[in-house]
Amino acid sequence: MTDTTPKAAVRAGAGAAHLAPVPARAPRRARLWRGVTPWLFLIAPLALLIIFTYAPIANMVAYSFTDWDGVSPELNYTGAENYAEIFTREDLFRVFFVSGYYLAASVVQIAAALYFATILSFNVRFRNFFKGVLFFPYLINGVAIGFVFLYFFQDGGTLDSILSLFGVTTDHAWLGTSTSANVSLAGVSVWRYMGLNFVLFLGAIQSIPGELYEAAELDGANRWHQFRYIIAPGIKPVLSLTVILSISGSLSVFEIPYIMTGGATGTETFVIQTVNLAFRFNKTGLASAAAVVLLLIILAVTWVQRRLVPDDKVDLV
Amino acid sequence: MTRRAVARTLVYLSLTVAASIVLLPLVVVLLTSLKTEKEMADADGALSLPADLLNFGNYVTAFQDGRMLSAFGNTALILLFAVGGTVLIGSMTAYAIDRFTFRFKTLVVALFLVAALVPGVTTQVATFQIVNSFGMFDTLWAPIVLYMGTDIVSIYIFLQFVRSIPISLDESARLEGANAFTIYRKIIFPLLKPAIATVVIVKGITVYNDFYIPFLYMPSEDLGVISTSLFRFRGPYAAHWETISAGAVLVILPTLIVFLFLQRFIYNGFMRGATR
Numbered sequence: 001m002t003d004t005t006p007k008a009a010v011r012a013g014a015g016a017a018h019l020a021p022v023p024a025r026a027p028r029r030a031r032l033w034r035g036v037t038p039w040l041f042l043i044a045p046l047a048l049l050i051i052f053t054y055a056p057i058a059n060m061v062a063y064s065f066t067d068w069d070g071v072s073p074e075l076n077y078t079g080a081e082n083y084a085e086i087f088t089r090e091d092l093f094r095v096f097f098v099s100g101y102y103l104a105a106s107v108v109q110i111a112a113a114l115y116f117a118t119i120l121s122f123n124v125r126f127r128n129f130f131k132g133v134l135f136f137p138y139l140i141n142g143v144a145i146g147f148v149f150l151y152f153f154q155d156g157g158t159l160d161s162i163l164s165l166f167g168v169t170t171d172h173a174w175l176g177t178s179t180s181a182n183v184s185l186a187g188v189s190v191w192r193y194m195g196l197n198f199v200l201f202l203g204a205i206q207s208i209p210g211e212l213y214e215a216a217e218l219d220g221a222n223r224w225h226q227f228r229y230i231i232a233p234g235i236k237p238v239l240s241l242t243v244i245l246s247i248s249g250s251l252s253v254f255e256i257p258y259i260m261t262g263g264a265t266g267t268e269t270f271v272i273q274t275v276n277l278a279f280r281f282n283k284t285g286l287a288s289a290a291a292v293v294l295l296l297i298i299l300a301v302t303w304v305q306r307r308l309v310p311d312d313k314v315d316l317v
Numbered sequence: 318m319t320r321r322a323v324a325r326t327l328v329y330l331s332l333t334v335a336a337s338i339v340l341l342p343l344v345v346v347l348l349t350s351l352k353t354e355k356e357m358a359d360a361d362g363a364l365s366l367p368a369d370l371l372n373f374g375n376y377v378t379a380f381q382d383g384r385m386l387s388a389f390g391n392t393a394l395i396l397l398f399a400v401g402g403t404v405l406i407g408s409m410t411a412y413a414i415d416r417f418t419f420r421f422k423t424l425v426v427a428l429f430l431v432a433a434l435v436p437g438v439t440t441q442v443a444t445f446q447i448v449n450s451f452g453m454f455d456t457l458w459a460p461i462v463l464y465m466g467t468d469i470v471s472i473y474i475f476l477q478f479v480r481s482i483p484i485s486l487d488e489s490a491r492l493e494g495a496n497a498f499t500i501y502r503k504i505i506f507p508l509l510k511p512a513i514a515t516v517v518i519v520k521g522i523t524v525y526n527d528f529y530i531p532f533l534y535m536p537s538e539d540l541g542v543i544s545t546s547l548f549r550f551r552g553p554y555a556a557h558w559e560t561i562s563a564g565a566v567l568v569i570l571p572t573l574i575v576f577l578f579l580q581r582f583i584y585n586g587f588m589r590g591a592t593r
Contacts, residue, residue: 034497035419035420037417037496037497038413038417038419038422039413039419041409041410041412041413041497041501042409042410042413042425044406044409045406045407045409045410045429045466045472046425046428048406048462048465048466049428049429049432049466050428051447051466052444052447052448052462052463052466053432053435053440053466054428054432055443055447056440056441056443056444056446056447057435057440057443059443059446059447060440060442060443063442063443070446112335115331116331116332116335119328119331119332120332124328124329124332125329126332128580129336130332130335130336131584132576132577132580133335133336133339133340134335134336134339135584136339136573136576137339138587139522139526139572139576139583140526140569140572141525141526141528141543141544141547141568141569141572142526142528142544143528143544143545143547143548143565143568144547144564144565144568144569147346147547147550147561147562147564147565148342148343148346148565149342151342151345151346151349151363151558151561151562152342152345154363154558156362156363157363158341158342158345158363158364160362160363161345161362161363161364162341162364164362165364191338191339191342196587199584199587199588200587200588203584203588223324248436252436252438252439254438254529255528255529259528259548271438274442275441275533278442278445279445279533284442284446287442288442288443291439291440291441291442291443292439294436294439295435295436295439295440298434298436298439299434299435302434
């Protein structure tokens, strides 16, 4: 980023005037024009970025130190009171434990995705069919998934009917108690997102050169050896990215529990709570503080990941 | 059986189990959507078959009473503007960043980079106030602008492609007297076709399926998109699973059709999009 500054343009223009009798104005204007050009392309994106990403973050941090209700013109500065409230009020803090269910679910999800990606990267009959079936849930609308699984867990719904086929009768309300509701919802999230991890792993595995397997097979390596020494190291960047996305995803679960239970019976997640605080109870200040906490956690997690696994995929320049 | 055969059997068994876990809930909902109210009442479980496999009555109810026509219309409008805007904005940003050197370039790049780390759900409380102050609350513009403005992934995708276009093309065009805009419009943009396809698919699916933003920003019933309109089924049809199921199938069907036709592009798109 050197020679397109106005100063450089002026200097170059002056130099040109010395050398030749050509009027200096045209090249100078051309160079100024060239300095402005990139900004003409960037005006709209930058404006959107600043207005809808950075201004909200700045405002949010500012609101988080006030008792603002989101509507009234007056707001009082309350210092760190909101933050203290989040970490001391048990009912507000509880939502973090709900994330634990989703974190546990993502372990299952990643393991299943790894398994299916590995076996489907080798020659299997109906490979494309299985690929399509496993990936498709990721593309389905969240509200539709919510309804499908509300019916699935209904009394006498899909799950009960299947179980009764195997002779198991339950009069169990799957979404009735806190533990079974959270486990059920986390299960839905595995159903929904496993396909994405699967496709990412599959892509990474297929980018490993095929000769490596052949060489390994000549050396007498079995499937497990191939996975352990060729596939696992080969997909490490995607794997670490997946872990990070799972952690931040587990903290910011919203759609499925909101649609299915509305956050009832102990299934309220951090985002549901924040949305309720802000838009139902008009506690914009407190909700902002909660959002800042979530944002800081996610940034911290991302930062740790970047330190542990230097990722060359994110270089923008 | 040899050990190899056992292993093969287990592999197919696990695949079949997984496929049925994925398909079963969907198939049951499809069956339910074809049942009549009476069948639902005295049914012996969710797995029973409907008497008439061509009973589309629930679909008519869901489509008309659920106002799905206007929902599909609103979704299509938002898709058109948001996806078009994302393609334009993403490709322009990528072109400017890759082909020019200018003051504050590192800062601009850093701004886009850091924004990629901020999850949208966390900032909505404050974004809401800004959208509201522009008078965009409860209009179609709120989601359109929000989808356009926050999409960093598409900028990455475009950037990868712009980089692969040889600079000599730009230079020879410049020698012929083309300015930056002509180069962008006549050379870069047309060569970005594969990237555009990727962005259109990834962004299109995200927008079509999004619930959070329309739910927060467009509460009025006339502005329902498919996810919020379907969500409203909860109240009036709470006990009518046959109607709710029909609504869900109506929403899933377009996705399924697009998926079947564009399978390969969709896989590639997600691999490119999600790894950022």
